[in-house]
Amino acid sequence: MNTTWSRFxxxxxxxGFAFLYLPIVLLxxxxxxxxxxxxxxGGFSTKWYVSLFHNQGLMDAAWVTIRVGLIxxxxxxxxxxxxxxALTRYTRFRGRVLFSGMIFAPLVMPDVITGLSLLLLFxxxxxxxxxxxxxxxxxxxxxxxxxxxxxxxxxxxxxxLEEAAMDLGAPPVKTFFQITLPVILPAIVSGWMLxxxxxxxxxxxxxxxxxxxxxxLPMKIYSQVRLGVTPEIxxxxxxxxxxxxxxxxxxxxxxxxxxxxxxxxxxAAQRG
Amino acid sequence: xxxxxxADAAPPxxxxxxxxxxxxxxxxxxxxxxxPYLWLLFFFLVPFVxxxxxxxxxxxxxxxxxxxxxxxxDGISGFFTGFRDxxxxxxxxxxxxxxxxxxYLTSVVIAAISTVLTLLVGYPIAYGMARAPATIRPTxxxxxxxxxxxxxxxxxxxxxxxxxxxxxxxxxxLSLHIINQPLVILNTYTAIFIGIVYSYLPFMVLPLYSSLxxxxxxxxxxxxxxxxxxxxxxxxxxxxxxxxxxxxxCLLVFIPAVGEFVIPDLLGGSxxxxxxxxxxxxxxxxxxxxxxSAVAVILLLLLIVPIVLFQHAQARAQEQDK
Numbered sequence: 001m002n003t004t005w006s007r008f009x010x011x012x013x014x015x016g017f018a019f020l021y022l023p024i025v026l027l028x029x030x031x032x033x034x035x036x037x038x039x040x041x042g043g044f045s046t047k048w049y050v051s052l053f054h055n056q057g058l059m060d061a062a063w064v065t066i067r068v069g070l071i072x073x074x075x076x077x078x079x080x081x082x083x084x085x086a087l088t089r090y091t092r093f094r095g096r097v098l099f100s101g102m103i104f105a106p107l108v109m110p111d112v113i114t115g116l117s118l119l120l121l122f123x124x125x126x127x128x129x130x131x132x133x134x135x136x137x138x139x140x141x142x143x144x145x146x147x148x149x150x151x152x153x154x155x156x157x158x159x160x161l162e163e164a165a166m167d168l169g170a171p172p173v174k175t176f177f178q179i180t181l182p183v184i185l186p187a188i189v190s191g192w193m194l195x196x197x198x199x200x201x202x203x204x205x206x207x208x209x210x211x212x213x214x215x216x217l218p219m220k221i222y223s224q225v226r227l228g229v230t231p232e233i234x235x236x237x238x239x240x241x242x243x244x245x246x247x248x249x250x251x252x253x254x255x256x257x258x259x260x261x262x263x264x265x266x267x268a269a270q271r272g
Numbered sequence: 273x274x275x276x277x278x279a280d281a282a283p284p285x286x287x288x289x290x291x292x293x294x295x296x297x298x299x300x301x302x303x304x305x306x307x308p309y310l311w312l313l314f315f316f317l318v319p320f321v322x323x324x325x326x327x328x329x330x331x332x333x334x335x336x337x338x339x340x341x342x343x344x345x346d347g348i349s350g351f352f353t354g355f356r357d358x359x360x361x362x363x364x365x366x367x368x369x370x371x372x373x374x375x376y377l378t379s380v381v382i383a384a385i386s387t388v389l390t391l392l393v394g395y396p397i398a399y400g401m402a403r404a405p406a407t408i409r410p411t412x413x414x415x416x417x418x419x420x421x422x423x424x425x426x427x428x429x430x431x432x433x434x435x436x437x438x439x440x441x442x443x444x445x446l447s448l449h450i451i452n453q454p455l456v457i458l459n460t461y462t463a464i465f466i467g468i469v470y471s472y473l474p475f476m477v478l479p480l481y482s483s484l485x486x487x488x489x490x491x492x493x494x495x496x497x498x499x500x501x502x503x504x505x506x507x508x509x510x511x512x513x514x515x516x517x518x519x520x521x522c523l524l525v526f527i528p529a530v531g532e533f534v535i536p537d538l539l540g541g542s543x544x545x546x547x548x549x550x551x552x553x554x555x556x557x558x559x560x561x562x563x564x565s566a567v568a569v570i571l572l573l574l575l576i577v578p579i580v581l582f583q584h585a586q587a588r589a590q591e592q593d594k
Contacts, residue, residue: 009403012396013412019393020419020473023430026440030433083308093305102312104583108524110531110575112548113568116555117319120565124322140315143308173300193421201423204533208555218425225538229432237426244421252414 024241031234048235058236061220065200068131068216072138073196079139080146080195081188087147088154106144114141115208122209129211137209138199145198146191153187186255193251197244320572327362327565338562362566372550372567376574379547382461383529386468390476390525391518393469398480398517399510402487413481420474428467428538435463435539459541467535472528476521483517484510516589523582527575547571 031049035042052058083103090096106114118137122129157180165175181188203218210216217236224233329338366372401412419427434440435458442454457463487510495505511518533548540546547567554564 006403008396009400013400013404016393016397016400016473016477017415019470020416023427023434023470024419024422026434027426027430079308079311082304083312086305086308090301090305095309099305099309099312100587101583102309102316104586105579106316108527108575108579108582110528110533110548110571112531112533112551113323113572116551116564116568117323118315120322120326120561121315121319136315140311143311147308197421197423201425203425204552218423221425221429222534225429225432229429229436233429237423237429240426241422244423245418248414248418248421 027234028238028241031231031238033231033234036231048231049239052232052235052239055232057215058217058220058232061215061217062236064131064214065217068134068138068206069196069199072135072142072199073192075135076139076143076195077146077188077192080143080191081150081184083143083147084150084154087151103144103147106141107148109141111202111204112208115205118205119208129209129214131210131214133209133211134206134214134216137205138195138202141202141205142195142198145194146188149191149194150184150187153184157183186258190251190255193247200240200244323565323568326562327569328359329562329565330361331560331562337559362562363570365563366566366570371545372547375545375547375550376570378545379530379532380574382464382468382546383526383532386465386472386529387522387526389465390469390472391522394473394476394480394521395518397473398477398484401477401481402484403489409485416474416477416481424471425534427471428534431463431467431470431539432458435466458539459543461540461544463539463541464536464544464546467539468525468529468532471535472525475524479520479524480514480517483514487513516585520582520585520589523578523585527578527582530575531571 030041032044032046033040033042034045034047083099086093087100087103093099115137118133118140119129122133122136127133161179161183162175165179166172170178201218202216203222206216207219207222210219217240221233221236224230326338331338397416401409401416404412432439436442437454437456437458439458441457442451445451446454457466491509491513492505495509496502500508531548531551532546533552536544536546536549537552540549551564551567551571554560554567
């Protein structure tokens, strides 16, 4: 295959990535601004990070957000993986069309609708709004993303491995944990990370589902942004970006290593 | 040969499985379906039923702020007598107030224009990525996905500093003497377009890339050899072959964009009208739960066709992968 990478291709990619990254880079740069103005450079300073750590409201919100993210991502990963297994392994069961509809619809459903409907549910069943309701709401919409990610891995999974294990007498549950799980683990890990960042990120659904006392970081950032743009918010955003970027890079490096190892193993197995 | 020997030595699979194990397998497999199924029924489908029901209620100064409150406190009969008080007044109200109709219409138009713009911006990027040397493609892919992992709110917020009258874009253009007066972009529909294109670009590029990457470029070579000019080759070969990606990408951008709240709220200001914002204000500022439910029901009806199309596209893509 002739892959001529023309000047046009290079230009469009360069411009595209500039468009994607320039706003984020500017945001990060201005978080180190000495001046209180976000758009006029007044020299390098880390004072906004210091004031950030003394801002009790923001710190509390960050702690709530992290707890919500960890719990909801973990439960969503379990439920989403089950959903993915149900979709790929059981092609016939009653209500499968509805099931796959309920998995795919939340991916594109506008947040305002999901948020409003969940809030009305919580009110209808008389549940006090707070961290628990935010967690339940986040599990619901992130599990669908996990299901899609895991499903795409399961589709290309070589089922003869499972059949071999079962033929040799491994019970289904053991087969799952010893054969299937290790193979789909990278997808499960990236599903978890996706669920965690989506939860970390969500403003609209959390605003509907949350009650007094459970303010998440995006809710806090949003209410401060409405009052005006400050370098402190830039600093908070920069920290969030840094955490996510490091996480993604670690995950992708680990993934690549595993992939290389797998290829080496396969080659060794073929020779042996 | 050793494999076959092992297989022969093992007893026939089904007969050998003890009864309890088969029962366990059946139970586990049923659990795998039932648990997420029930979860989604309860937290995704039932809430829609409740939204629909409340959209037929009346606003009341109480908590929850609507009447009748359908619950089983008065027993089954109380639950059913409540139904008599339900009516379509909120929907009539929505049709009478031109504000809602305009909000729906502008949302759909803004989402449609932004989708086309995102396609125009995203296509060259996806095409360039698909034609990049195979060694750097994974890196490029990660670079497209990475912004998607950073907060949506943060990415929208970043544009406020750029688009403000005294913002970075205006500073740049003024210092280059391209303009004499600062451009007013923030709090206009232009800012919303920029925000949507920027935020949803990865959703467009990824499906486009995956369909363009699968394409066989020898087809283009063949067309060129037969004297087909490059533009014609693009429209006759490349574009039709990338159509599944185009459709998936457009739906992934269009559907959430119609109900978008954060972008019109932060970049559009108070002058711009979009239905997600209207719903939010109706709920949080006016505390009118029945009307905001009715707004949500109509928004959902509006989106049901694109959502079904999206699911079909997903199911088809999944079939092809198999």
